[in-house]
Amino acid sequence: GESVGLHLPTLSVQEGDNSIINCAYSNSASDYFIWYKQESGKGPQFIIDIRSNMDKRQGQRVTVLLNKTVKHLSLQIAATQPGDSAVYFCAENRYFNKFYFGSGTKLNVKP
Amino acid sequence: DGGITQSPKYLFRKEGQNVTLSCEQNLNHDAMYWYRQDPGQGLRLIYYSQIVNDFQKGDIAEGYSVSREKKESFPLTVTSAQKNPTAFYLCASSMAGGGETQYFGPGTRLLVL
Numbered sequence: 001g002e003s004v005g006l007h008l009p010t011l012s013v014q015e016g017d018n019s020i021i022n023c024a025y026s027n028s029a030s031d032y033f034i035w036y037k038q039e040s041g042k043g044p045q046f047i048i049d050i051r052s053n054m055d056k057r058q059g060q061r062v063t064v065l066l067n068k069t070v071k072h073l074s075l076q077i078a079a080t081q082p083g084d085s086a087v088y089f090c091a092e093n094r095y096f097n098k099f100y101f102g103s104g105t106k107l108n109v110k111p
Numbered sequence: 112d113g114g115i116t117q118s119p120k121y122l123f124r125k126e127g128q129n130v131t132l133s134c135e136q137n138l139n140h141d142a143m144y145w146y147r148q149d150p151g152q153g154l155r156l157i158y159y160s161q162i163v164n165d166f167q168k169g170d171i172a173e174g175y176s177v178s179r180e181k182k183e184s185f186p187l188t189v190t191s192a193q194k195n196p197t198a199f200y201l202c203a204s205s206m207a208g209g210g211e212t213q214y215f216g217p218g219t220r221l222l223v224l
Contacts, residue, residue, distance in 0.1 A: 008151055031210060034212060041220075043115075044154075044215045049212060093209070096210075097142055097161070097205060097208070097211060098156065098159075099213065101153035103151055103152050103153045
């Protein structure tokens with residue numbers, strides 16, 4: 001989920017398990033969403049995106065699900081690996097090219 | 112090797128000093144953006160530019176200035192008017208138009224001496 005403040009929500013998973021990271025967005029008119037991965041001290045890295053005319057999109061080991069009814073987005077990572085440990089956050093395109101970014105969820109993968 | 116570069120990686124600012132953060136991209140993107148990231152918070156938009164010689168204020172523009180003289184470059188100046196400049200600064204770029212993916216640089220961490 002999302003959080004404001006210094007402490008991000010943390011999801012701890014065992015290596016090889018599937019991970020699900022959630023994001024709630026606020027603007028029903030938002031039509032484009034992106035998931036980013038950010039490792040400590042680095043810039044965000046694009047993972048996968050989805051437009052509002054879709055419910056699901058799959059990439060390599062990742063799937064994004066969009067539920068417009070409840071304004072909810074989720075990122076599923078299959079067979080989670082130690083290299084997946086990072087902060088994941090969603091971005092919501094609210095207006096033209098202006099995005100609103102969530103504060104993120106920290107994924108901790110235990111070997 | 113296409114991408115976005117930011118320099119320096121770390122920058123130290125003294126009281127009353129202006130400092131400039133560099134952002135360069137070779138992706139041929141028309142739009143460029145500057146964001147500020149504070150611990151545990153989402154990215155906040157400082158300035159953005161959709162085309163050369165044009166830019167607009169974002170949500171937290173006070174104490175910052177930018178220029179866009181070349182398509183490839185979008186430098187950000189943190190002025191002495193910005194009283195709390197310590198943060199991680201991220202530059203991004205995208206194709207022109209709405210709903211385009213933004214790609215980020217590696218960031219610059221600004222610290223106050």
